[in-house]
Amino acid sequence: MAKKIAVLVSGGGTNLQALIDAQGSVLNSGKIALVVANNANAYALERAKKAGIDTAVVLKKECGSHEAFETKLMEVLDENGIDIIILAGFMTILTERFTSHYPKRILNVHPSLIPSFCGEGYYGLRVHEEALKYGVKVTGATVHFVNEIPDGGEIIAQKAVYIEDGDTPEILQRRVMEQAEWILLPQAAEKVCAAL
Ligand code: GAR
Numbered sequence: 001m002a003k004k005i006a007v008l009v010s011g012g013g014t015n016l017q018a019l020i021d022a023q024g025s026v027l028n029s030g031k032i033a034l035v036v037a038n039n040a041n042a043y044a045l046e047r048a049k050k051a052g053i054d055t056a057v058v059l060k061k062e063c064g065s066h067e068a069f070e071t072k073l074m075e076v077l078d079e080n081g082i083d084i085i086i087l088a089g090f091m092t093i094l095t096e097r098f099t100s101h102y103p104k105r106i107l108n109v110h111p112s113l114i115p116s117f118c119g120e121g122y123y124g125l126r127v128h129e130e131a132l133k134y135g136v137k138v139t140g141a142t143v144h145f146v147n148e149i150p151d152g153g154e155i156i157a158q159k160a161v162y163i164e165d166g167d168t169p170e171i172l173q174r175r176v177m178e179q180a181e182w183i184l185l186p187q188a189a190e191k192v193c194a195a196l
Contacts, residue, residue, distance in 0.1 A: 003083040003193040004033040008073075008090040011124075013044025014177060015088035015109055015185050020051045022186030030193030034080050036073065038092055054080075060092070070098040077102075084193055087146060088185065091123055096148035104154075106146035107192060109185045111176050113158055114142040118151035128169040128176070137163050139172070141180035143188035157188045 007016050019032060035048035036056045048055045056076050063069040069092075077085060087108040099106060110118055110127070116136065117127045131139045140160040145153035159180040163172065 002028070003030040003196055004081055005030045005084045005086060005189065005193070006034040006036055006077055006080065006082040007032055007044075007048075007086045007088050008036050008038075009042050009044035009088055010037065010039050010091040011042055011044065011089050013042065013047045013089065015181055016044045017047050018182035019086065019088065019186055019189060020047065020053070022190075026186040027190050027193075029190055029196075030084060034076075034082060036076060038069075038090065044089070066095070067097070070095060074098065074101055083196060084189070085146075086185070086189060089124075093120065093150050094146065099146055099148050103147075104145050104192075106153075107143055107156065107185075107188060108146045108151070108153075109181050110142045110144065110151055111139075111173065111181060112142065113138070113140040113160065114144060114151055114155060118142075120150045122151070125169050125173055128172040132163070132167060132169060132172065139163060139176060141176055141184055143184050156191065157184050159184050 009016055032053050034054050037045050040057050045055050058072050060069040063072050085102055085106045112118055112127050117130050138160050143157045144155045147153040161176050161179045
């Protein structure tokens, strides 16, 4: 039986789209059963609805505290019998209380080659700004298991992407998505689901 996947999102959801598009080809051992957003305006929710996938919105400000927010998330995930959780542009750091509830069952995609440009404060465009500022010539993406250390869990897959003359953070972000994230994430999800 295909494993039940929940994808947690905050924004545009292009990585969610890559997972949706991979279903039935690259991704066979798992099926996206639920998309959860921590932002009611996340375009990712539209992508899920278009694909006929159930959605939920859990807002920290409605829960009152980060702890209550995580409790609500866990309730939603457990009620839906979720096997694997994929953080795809989910811009909230999860504490040990949450991560230890799902050992080796949470995956995250990060837009750099960990351990470079990662950890608290490194998310989205900021990662690419810092890579360009540092002057690295190669960056990429990493899919890793999530534990209590931000971006510190075991690495599942990585793919390198070259920096080119004239790159801006936006151009680089797009290339890292196209050449690495959108390919790597469905492959890693399949690998983890197949091994479960
Ligand atoms: C992606 O580049 C993802 O790797 C990054 O945010 C973007 C979300 O885009 N995640 C992080 O920086 C997490 N630390 P998307 O909503 O279009 O998938």
